Structures are given as structure tokens and as C-alpha cells.
Amino acid sequence: MAEPPLTRVTLLTRLKDGQDAAAWGEFVQLYGPVVYRFARNRGLQDADAADLMQDVMRSVARNAHRMEYDPKKGTFRGWLYTVTRNKIYNFLSSQKNRPRGSGDPDAQERLDATPAREEDGPDADWEKEYQRRLSARAMELVKGEFQPNTWAAFWQTAVEGKGASEVGAKLKMSAGAVYVAKSRVLARLREEVQRLMAEEEEQQ
Amino acid sequence: MTKTDCECPQPAELEKLLHGRCTEARNAALCEHVGACPECQKRLDALTGGAADLADHLRDAEVDTPPSNSAYWKALSRAEAELRATAFFANNGFPDHTPHPDAGVKLDFLQPTDKPNRLGRLGSFDIVRVVGRGGMGVVLHAYDPSLDRDVAIKVIDPQLANNEVARQRFCREARAAAAVTHDNLVAVHQVNEDEPSGLPYLVMQLINGESLEQRLKRAGKMTAGEVGRLGMQAAAGLAAAHANRLIHRDIKPANILLEAPVDRVKLTDFGLARAAEDVKLTRTGFVAGSPLYMAPEQARGEEVDHRADLFSLGTVLYEAATGTAPFEAKTPLAVLKRVSDETQMPLSRINTDVPKWLSDAVDRLLAKEPADRYQTAVEVAGVFADGLKEMRLLSPLDVPAEVCAGSRSAVARPARDPICWAKVGCRALPWAGGAVLGALLVGLLWAFAGGEPAKTDAPPAAQPPAAVATDPGPAPRLTLEGKSxxxxxxxxLPGNQLFMGMEDGSIKIWDLKKGELIKTLDKQDGTIWTADVTSDGATLVTAADESDVTFWDLKTYTKAFALAESPMTKVAAFSPDGNYLATGNRSGVVKVWNWTEGIPYAHLRGHKGTIHALAYSADGTRLASAGSQGAVKVWNLKKGEWEISGGPPPSLELALHTGAVYAVAFSPDGSKIASAGWDGSVRIWDAVKGTQMHRIAAHEGDVWSVAFGGNGQWIASAGSDGYVRVWDVGTEKEVWSYRTGRAVYVVRFAADGTTLAAGGRDGTVRVWDVRR
Known part of the structure; x- marks a missing residue:
């Protein structure tokens, strides 16, 4: 029996469709933390960053039906960056104008705070938060697919940087098994990161 | 190292190793080799792309996770709930509820009203609620006091209203649509302009039902008979419109409504596509909407005639039969290319259940050249009526009027006795009478279809021991096949019944005395994660991935109502007195509801990630919760200083598990708590002091479920390793076990403490009488 052709539907398409509750869940899980971290990096306090995140998410929901994909105008992620940046700017400026403002008066300056390496462009730390979140989200999604030992072998060697034989001794695995376990998790994580990225990017 | 070199696995085998697809023996050998062969380690690194960047990200992410008291967690779960809710009403069709009708839809054009329960006034209409929002504007449920009837009002998007050409065309097309009445068209009563706001609006028949789009999403693809009926009725509706020189131009699942209770097809939004197109063309220089359902000539932006609607009908029927539109692709551009260049796989080749006539008819509708298609909708309705009759799914009396009237002029009709025995009824009766007759007939047809031999579930049989090397354990008394x-x-459930909920949203209720299926409840969307029943046995609660927390009346086995809780609820448990319901969702908040009122009575905060398990103590004063992040928390629910929507801090935290905790249970006397999870252990805790009393290495891999039995002397556990085990709580000794071979996700003891049920990956529930 032949299968009908399967097509990957991008997250953006699913959001625009407007009826896909799961797509909104995925969207919040993936981008909410990016927005929050970014806002924190730009100096917002916990509660303010949390509010701002909610605000940005809401704004996307309101405008979803109007989102058009145009590769010339840049990526969806780029658009979200602009929205976030503007909201942070507005927030910081309102802080500044508040008479009893304990905040710092140089909102724009803080907003434009140069990232670690200037050649990366002003959105480098946004991009970095996004890449980080992609990895973390992929981890959340695939962790359940592995036995605890396999995961521990991966985590302790790849993330904690311990040696394969040291980890193996603790987990009662051979060094080779630890190596293979690590590689297996890594391969799966990469695959998931790819999938998440592909969900975002519409292909020309 | 020549020895190692010659043993090095081929690249393909290394790939297999990486994806865990080697036999166990080969796997062990390869692992050993990799441990000793730096070359192969390098090759593996090359295949996985190495660890550096991912590891950095994960390390950073771990360090940067906000603390549990951060506002971040609340905001994240709120944002998720809010956005998920918006998904319900951005809608072209007519869903039967909207959770937050006023959110996101601007209703500032409405005049104020002094009537309670009304959103406002538009002209002489009282607006009851927002039904949905589509590309063209917002759809409102309204009441027309002058005629004492409920109507649907579509108010045009202000953006469209500002475009003079679009506005004129909209009014013209809408008036043309209002001139046609047919059983398979949503009647347009009038076209008005709202004076204060200047917005044009349509007053239409209010349809009770859902759109085909919603149906396909909810229930999946349709049977050949259903597709046939859909085709026949939609073609009949199109025929009536085409006879009035009205072309739809945007036939798609969202514009095809299925009226309850017999799924009568109702086409809506005639001609409106054209008005929308005017705006979008100028704005984007591209065709309006998704070209998924467009005829090739339409997708190319050429002038179209009524045969474009026939092509679109073909794509809709194709999708209804297969679940996928025939020319689906990743981008509009790619769809355009496929629509123009590719020939679809015939339906009968995708699904052998589709009869040839239906497959051929859809192929002909999907002909690239309009001249190669059926030339009229009347002809199409006739072909479908014939086919249905052949399938014995159509009473001759149910043939639409068009087929009778048009059969004389239709081209290329099969030289067979035309099926117009219904001439008497369908043409002579006045419209209203015809509609009533139509409903009756469809009802008859319904009974017809129901009379066919339905697939019955095979009687549950005890699982044969099959070809297993060793005895799996005590034979189950019953093996209930969920088949979902x-x-x-x-x-x-009370009355010696058992509930099982499955990953495709199916719910089955069994009689455990006879081992028979009693009832299949309405299918839910998404995996059924949890179910619980009140102690009086009257009410059942379920939660599924994409569905509301739903309450069922167990006397009638019907849905009673749903809770306004996010559809991400993973677990729900009634308090022992049945007055409260505790729920846990994927964003880490446990709520205790006064469920009959739908009021959240307490919010218990502190978990991160998904809540997997909840358990009440027998006296109902304490609630234990567990989730993705390690610790079991116990909450004292005796009325405290906290108020509604607040909640007490946890009174105990049991934090020795590594990884997620999937299961938690209170012993019947309330003195102990059992928990289990990712780390493979079952732990028994002193429920008062919070100290660990026992730690049982219960399963290889995850333990998914635990349950107390035998008056609290036993604890049953179920694991990924495929075992169901029963332990003596005092001695930590295994007293009973059974191997299913596939992961087991849920285990429960009946109130008698000896009847044990377990279900999981193999799709069955097994029931045993456990004896020492």
C-alpha cells in the first residue's frame, strides 16, 4: 500500500493556521525561554523579564495570522528578535521616565550594550540564546528515549567532561560502551536540533 | 594496530550501532572494539559532529535555569495556556465553544447593550458570542429579535472594508449568494451595512456542527461511503450555485460545514474569496491563501469558471479519503508546481478500500485541463449518487434534486437506468418541505449504513504463552485488547468494570465479570493520560493531550462537561470524598478544583516541568505530587491561611530520586507513600516524617506506575522492562511477577486489594487475581 506523500509543516505555518493548540505550546516552550534570557541579559529583573516574555508571546499570538513569510525580510526568529528588542526598549525607557526610577537612565545604551564580540552583530547574544535553547529543548524532548545509564554516560562524558573509563567504572559499563552511549545520545540530539530548526525555517 | 584495523566495522555498521539497531551480541562486540580503537572513536565523533557546541549549550542552559521561585515559571505556563487558548477561536468554521470569546477579537464596532449575557448590538441584532474568526472577518452568533431566531453574522475585516473594490465585490457576491437557496448551501439571509461603523456584514443561517477541516483533524480520514456522500452533497450544492452563475473559488475543508446530527453538507463563503483576493493580491503580489485546493488555472492567476470549483472539490475529496491534500508541499510555491505538473496517485492505489468508481471520479475532477474534467456539478452529483447506490449506501429516494432535474442535459452519463425514482418528492415539494424530507431521508440513510455488519471487537482471550523461552508468570484471568x-x-470502575484509555484518544469500558467490552466512549483528541472515578461511581474524569479535562456521566456513558483547564493536563485525581479534583499539567502547576463549580480552589506551586502523578491520602487531607524534576511533594490541604488561587507550601519534600518521578501512591492507612520513576527504583517513604523506609531496585529502566494492594502490604510496579511486579512492602521481597515483553505504563489494584490490572505498550490490559 503506497503512503500518501508526507510533508513537513513548519511551525510558522501551523501557527498561522490558528487552530493548532499544540503548535502554540511548542512555540512557547521553544521561544519563551529565549526571550526571557535575552531580557535578563539586557538587565531586566526576574519579574519584569517574565512579564515581558508573556507580553511578547501574546503579541505573536495576536499577529500570527498576519505573518507572511518573506525570505527577503529575514527569518521568523529575526522578526521575533525585533519584537522583543522593541519591547525591551519601551520598558527601559518607561523606567527612565518614571520619577522615582531606581533604574538606570541610559535605556538605549543598555539595550545596545555591546555583545561580547562586536563582529558578531548586535543580535549575537539573541542568536546564542536561541542556539542554547534549541539544544536544551532537544534534550527535554529526547531524554525519555534513553535508559538512565546511557544518558548518564553521555552527560558525564560530554557535558561534565569526565573520562570514559572513569564514568564507565562508576556506571559499571565498559569504556567502549560509554563512548557508544555518548555518541548515540549526541547523534539523536543533533537530529532533534535539526528537526526543530527545520520546523522554523521555511525552505525556498 | 593492524589487528584492530581489520576488525573495524564498516561505515554502515557504525551507523547501525549509533542508532541502536545492532543485535545485542554484536553491540557488545562493537562497544568493546570502540573502547580500544581510537580510530573508530574518531569515526563516531565525525558521525555525530562531536560534542563541543551541544555540550556547551547544555551546560550553559543548566546553569542558567531560573530558580524555582522565579516569576519565569509562572509566566511561561501562563503564556502557554493563553496561546493554546487562542488557537480555539481563530477559526473559519463553527466550533461549538470558544473559551475566551472576547480575547483577540476587536468588537469595538458593536453598539452597547443593556441586555445581560450579550456582547453588544449590531443593527437590530443582539450579539451572543464570537463563533470564530476567519480570513474574511469575524463570525458572530446573534439573535434576531424581529424573527425570533438565531443567526450567524459575518462582519467583514475592516481591512477589506477599506478597499473600495473589494468592498463592492464583496457586497455584490454576497447578494448573489443570498439569491440562491439550497439544502447544501448555508443560506444567506441578508447583506447589510452597519451605519455607525460602515462595515458590511452578512446575516446567515447558523449551522450547528463543525467544518470538514475540524472533522478531519478530529476524527481523521473518512470511509469511502462518507467521502461518497460528501461528494454527492457538495456537488449538489455547487450545482445550485453554478446554475445562478455563482462560482465559489475557494472550496476547501474549512468552507464545508457538516451539520449535526447527520453531517449534512453545507457550503459557505460563496464568492468571498474573490473579495479577499483583491486585497491580498495588491498587498503581497501573490495568490490569496493556500493554493492547496486551487485548480491549476486559478493558481496561475488566470480567469476561472465553474470548473475550477470542481477541481477544488476533487482535492477536498482526496484529502477526506487519505488525510492529505493531493498536492501538499512545503511552500505555496512548491504546491503551485505540484498542482500544475504532477498527477496524483489514484485513491484506489493508496487505499484498496476505495472503490474504483470513486477513485476514477476524483481523478477526473483533478484533471489539469478544465475540458478534461466533468463539465458540470450536476454530472458529478449524478456520478456520486450512482456510485453510492452501487455501494448500497444510498436510498434512491435520497438523490439530490439536481441529479433528477439535470440528468437530461448531463454529458456522458452512463447508459444505465437513471436513479431518479425520487422525482416525485424532490422537485414537487416546496423548499421547506424538501428540507424536512431531506433530513428524514438522510436519517434513513444513516440507519441504512448503521445496519451494515459492524466490526466487533474480538472477545478477549487469555494471552497465549506464545514462543517465549521462559514462563512469563501467572496467566492473566483476562486480556483486554484495546486495539488502539x-x-x-x-x-x-464500580460494578466490576474497568476503564482503559489509549494513545489515539480511544476510551473503552469493560465488564470484568464477563470479560466483555461494554462501551466505547467518544474519542478524545490525543493520548488519554489519566482517568479517575468518584467514590460514588457516578462521575469519571479523563485528560488527554489535545482535549479538555472531561467529566463523564457513568450512568449514561456520555460527556457531562469539561473543565476550563489547559489541555496539557497530564494527571487528574479525585479527592476521596469526591468533592475536589486535583490536576497536574505540563507546566508544573498542581491545581485543586472545586470541580462541580469549575473553580480552582488551590494552586500548588513549586514543581518544574510536567507533573506526572498525583495521589490523595485516604482521608483527603494530604495530596502527594511528583513530576519531571525529582522530588515528591506532599501538600497539607486542610484549610489554612491561604486563599483561593493561592496555596500552601509543600509540607514534605521527598527528594532522593534521580530524574523524573512518574508515579506516586499513598498506602490505604495514609502512613506510607510509594514513588517510582526514571531511576528504576520504587521508594517507600514515611508519609509523616518524610524519611525513606525502603528502596527497591524494581526494574531495569523506568518505573512508570505503582499501586498499593493487599491492604497496604503489597506494592505493585510496572516498568519499561516489560515486567509487572508485586513486592512485599515490609520485606522488600518480590512476591509475584509477570513479563509482558513490552513496556508497561500503568498498574492498578482494585478495591479488593487482590485484583490487579496492567496496561502498556502492547495495547492490552491484563487482569490477574494475585494470591500469595
Whole structure:
């Protein structure tokens, strides 16, 4: 029996469709933390960053039906960056104008705070938060697919940087098994990161 | 190292190793080799792309996770709930509820009203609620006091209203649509302009039902008979419109409504596509909407005639039969290319259940050249009526009027006795009478279809021992076949019945005395994760991935109502007195509801990630919760200083598990708590002091479920390793076990403490009488 052709539907398409509750869940899980971290990096306090995140998410929901994909105008992620940046700017400026403002008066300056390496462009730390979140989200999604030992072998060697034989001794695995376990998790994580990225990017 | 070199696995085998697809023996050998062969380690690194960047990200992410008291967690779960809710009403069709009608839809054009329960006034209409929002504007449920009837009002998007050409065309097309009445068209009563706001609006028949789009999403693809009926009725509706020189131009699942209770097809939004197109063309220089359902000539932006609607009908029927539109692709551009260049796979080749006539008819509708298609909708309705009759799914009396009237002029009709025995009824009766007759006939047809031999579930039989090397354990008394994928939820119901909920949203209720299926409840969307029943046995609660927390009346086995809780609810448990319901969702908040009122009575905060398990103590004063992040928390629910929507801090935290905790249970006397999870252990805790009393290495891999039995002397556990085990709580000794071979996700003891049920990956629930 032949299968009908399967097509990957991008997250953006699913959001625009407007009826896909799961797509909104995925969207919040993936981008909410990016927005929050970014806002924190730009100096917002916990509660303010949390509010701002909610605000940005809401704004996307309101405008979803109007989102058009145009590769010339840049990526969806780029658009979200602009929205976030503007909201942070507005927030910081309102802080500044508040008479009893304990905040710092140089909102724009803080907003434009140069990232670690200037050649990366002003959105480098946004991009970095996004890449980080992609990895973390992929981890959340695939962790359940592995036995605890396999995961521990991966985590302790790849993330904690311990040696394969040291980890193996603790987990009662051979060094080779630890190596293979690590590689297996890594391969799966990469695959998931790819999938998440592909969900975002519409292909020309 | 020549020895190692010659043993090095081929690249393909290394790939297999990486994806865990080697036999166990080969796997062990390869692991050993990799441990000793730096070359192969390098090759593996090359295949996985190495660890550096991912590891950095994960390390950073771990360090940067906000603390549990951060506002971040609340905001994240709120944002998620809010956005998920918006998904319900951005809608072209007519869903039967909207959770937050006023959110996101601007209703500032409405005049104020002094009537309670009304959103406002538009002209002489009282607006009751927002039904949905589509590309063209917002759809409102309204009441027309002058005629004492409920109507649907579509108010045009202000953006469209500002475009003079679009506005004129909209009014013209809408008036043309209002001139046609037919059983398979949503009647347009009038076209008005709202004076204060200047917005044009349509007053239409209010349809009780859902759109085909919603139906396909909810229930999946249709049977050949259903597709046939859909085709026949939609073609009949199109025929009536085409006879009035009205072309739809945007036939798609969202514009085809299925009226309850017999799924009568109602086409809506005639001609409106054209008005929308005017705006979008100028704005984007591209065709309006998705070209998924467009005829090739339409997608190319050429002038179209009524045969474009026939092509679109073909794509809709194709999708209804297969679940996928025939020219689906990743981008509008790619769809355009496929629509123009590719020939679809015939339906009968995708699904052998589709009869040839239906497959051929759809192929002909999908002909690239309009001249190669059927030339009229009347002809199409006739072909479908014939086909249905052949399938014995159509009473001759149910043939639409068009087929009778048009059969004389239709081209290329089969030289067979035309099926117009209904001439008497369908043409002579006045419209209203015809509609009533039509409903009756469809009802008859319904009974017809129901009379066919339905697939019955095979009587549950004891699982044969099959070809297993060793005895799996005590034979189950019953093996209940769910036949709907993995079983995640099992609960015993009063009257010796058992509930099972499965991954495709199916719910089955069994009689445990006879081992028979009693009832299949309405299918839910998404995996059924949890179910619980009140102690009086009157009400059942379920939660599924994409569905509301739903309450069922167990006397009638029907849905009673749903809770305004996010559809991400993973677990729900009634308090022992049945007055409260505790729920846990994927964003870490446990709520205690006064469920009959739908009021959240307490919010218990502190978990991160998904809540997997909840358990009440027998006296109802304490609630234990567990989730993705390690610790079991116990909450004292005796009325405290906290108020509604607040909640007490946890009174105990049991934090020795590594990884997620999937299961938690109170012993019947309330003195102990059992928990289990990712780390493979079952732990028994002193429920008062919070100290660990026992730690049992219960399963290889995850332990998914635990349950107390035998008056609290036993604890049953179920694991990924495929075992169901029963332990003596005092001695930590295994007293009973059974191997299913596939992961087991849920285990429950009945109130008698000896009847044990377990379900999981193999799609069955097994029931045993456990004896020492």
C-alpha cells in the first residue's frame, strides 16, 4: 500500500493556521525561554523579564495570522528578535521616565550594550540564546528515549567532561560502551536540533 | 594496530550501532572494539559532529535555569495556556465553544447593550458570542429579535472594508449568494451595512456542527461511503450555485460545514474569496491563501469558471479519503508546481478500500485541463449518487434534486437506468418541505449504513504463552485488547468494570465479570493520560493531550462537561470524598478544583516541568505530587491561611530520586507513600516524617506506575522492562511477577486489594487475581 506523500509543516505555518493548540505550546516552550534570557541579559529583573516574555508571546499570538513569510525580510526568529528588542526598549525607557526610577537612565545604551564580540552583530547574544535553547529543548524532548545509564554516560562524558573509563567504572559499563552511549545520545540530539530548526525555517 | 584495523566495522555498521539497531551480541562486540580503537572513536565523533557546541549549550542552559521561585515559571505556563487558548477561536468554521470569546477579537464596532449575557448590538441584532474568526472577518452568533431566531453574522475585516473594490465585490457576491437557496448551501439571509461603523456584514443561517477541516483533524480520514456522500452533497450544492452563475473559488475543508446530527453538507463563503483576493493580491503580489485546493488555472492567476470549483472539490475529496491534500508541499510555491505538473496517485492505489468508481471520479475532477474534467456539478452529483447506490449506501429516494432535474442535459452519463425514482418528492415539494424530507431521508440513510455488519471487537482471550523461552508468570484471568495503541490510563470502575484509555484518544469500558467490552466512549483528541472515578461511581474524569479535562456521566456513558483547564493536563485525581479534583499539567502547576463549580480552589506551586502523578491520602487531607524534576511533594490541604488561587507550601519534600518521578501512591492507612520513576527504583517513604523506609531496585529502566494492594502490604510496579511486579512492602521481597515483553505504563489494584490490572505498550490490559 503506497503512503500518501508526507510533508513537513513548519511551525510558522501551523501557527498561522490558528487552530493548532499544540503548535502554540511548542512555540512557547521553544521561544519563551529565549526571550526571557535575552531580557535578563539586557538587565531586566526576574519579574519584569517574565512579564515581558508573556507580553511578547501574546503579541505573536495576536499577529500570527498576519505573518507572511518573506525570505527577503529575514527569518521568523529575526522578526521575533525585533519584537522583543522593541519591547525591551519601551520598558527601559518607561523606567527612565518614571520619577522615582531606581533604574538606570541610559535605556538605549543598555539595550545596545555591546555583545561580547562586536563582529558578531548586535543580535549575537539573541542568536546564542536561541542556539542554547534549541539544544536544551532537544534534550527535554529526547531524554525519555534513553535508559538512565546511557544518558548518564553521555552527560558525564560530554557535558561534565569526565573520562570514559572513569564514568564507565562508576556506571559499571565498559569504556567502549560509554563512548557508544555518548555518541548515540549526541547523534539523536543533533537530529532533534535539526528537526526543530527545520520546523522554523521555511525552505525556498 | 593492524589487528584492530581489520576488525573495524564498516561505515554502515557504525551507523547501525549509533542508532541502536545492532543485535545485542554484536553491540557488545562493537562497544568493546570502540573502547580500544581510537580510530573508530574518531569515526563516531565525525558521525555525530562531536560534542563541543551541544555540550556547551547544555551546560550553559543548566546553569542558567531560573530558580524555582522565579516569576519565569509562572509566566511561561501562563503564556502557554493563553496561546493554546487562542488557537480555539481563530477559526473559519463553527466550533461549538470558544473559551475566551472576547480575547483577540476587536468588537469595538458593536453598539452597547443593556441586555445581560450579550456582547453588544449590531443593527437590530443582539450579539451572543464570537463563533470564530476567519480570513474574511469575524463570525458572530446573534439573535434576531424581529424573527425570533438565531443567526450567524459575518462582519467583514475592516481591512477589506477599506478597499473600495473589494468592498463592492464583496457586497455584490454576497447578494448573489443570498439569491440562491439550497439544502447544501448555508443560506444567506441578508447583506447589510452597519451605519455607525460602515462595515458590511452578512446575516446567515447558523449551522450547528463543525467544518470538514475540524472533522478531519478530529476524527481523521473518512470511509469511502462518507467521502461518497460528501461528494454527492457538495456537488449538489455547487450545482445550485453554478446554475445562478455563482462560482465559489475557494472550496476547501474549512468552507464545508457538516451539520449535526447527520453531517449534512453545507457550503459557505460563496464568492468571498474573490473579495479577499483583491486585497491580498495588491498587498503581497501573490495568490490569496493556500493554493492547496486551487485548480491549476486559478493558481496561475488566470480567469476561472465553474470548473475550477470542481477541481477544488476533487482535492477536498482526496484529502477526506487519505488525510492529505493531493498536492501538499512545503511552500505555496512548491504546491503551485505540484498542482500544475504532477498527477496524483489514484485513491484506489493508496487505499484498496476505495472503490474504483470513486477513485476514477476524483481523478477526473483533478484533471489539469478544465475540458478534461466533468463539465458540470450536476454530472458529478449524478456520478456520486450512482456510485453510492452501487455501494448500497444510498436510498434512491435520497438523490439530490439536481441529479433528477439535470440528468437530461448531463454529458456522458452512463447508459444505465437513471436513479431518479425520487422525482416525485424532490422537485414537487416546496423548499421547506424538501428540507424536512431531506433530513428524514438522510436519517434513513444513516440507519441504512448503521445496519451494515459492524466490526466487533474480538472477545478477549487469555494471552497465549506464545514462543517465549521462559514462563512469563501467572496467566492473566483476562486480556483486554484495546486495539488502539499504547494504553496509558487504567482505572477500576464500580460494578466490576474497568476503564482503559489509549494513545489515539480511544476510551473503552469493560465488564470484568464477563470479560466483555461494554462501551466505547467518544474519542478524545490525543493520548488519554489519566482517568479517575468518584467514590460514588457516578462521575469519571479523563485528560488527554489535545482535549479538555472531561467529566463523564457513568450512568449514561456520555460527556457531562469539561473543565476550563489547559489541555496539557497530564494527571487528574479525585479527592476521596469526591468533592475536589486535583490536576497536574505540563507546566508544573498542581491545581485543586472545586470541580462541580469549575473553580480552582488551590494552586500548588513549586514543581518544574510536567507533573506526572498525583495521589490523595485516604482521608483527603494530604495530596502527594511528583513530576519531571525529582522530588515528591506532599501538600497539607486542610484549610489554612491561604486563599483561593493561592496555596500552601509543600509540607514534605521527598527528594532522593534521580530524574523524573512518574508515579506516586499513598498506602490505604495514609502512613506510607510509594514513588517510582526514571531511576528504576520504587521508594517507600514515611508519609509523616518524610524519611525513606525502603528502596527497591524494581526494574531495569523506568518505573512508570505503582499501586498499593493487599491492604497496604503489597506494592505493585510496572516498568519499561516489560515486567509487572508485586513486592512485599515490609520485606522488600518480590512476591509475584509477570513479563509482558513490552513496556508497561500503568498498574492498578482494585478495591479488593487482590485484583490487579496492567496496561502498556502492547495495547492490552491484563487482569490477574494475585494470591500469595
Amino acid at each position: 495503541g499504547t494504553v496509558w490510563a487504567v482505572t477500576f
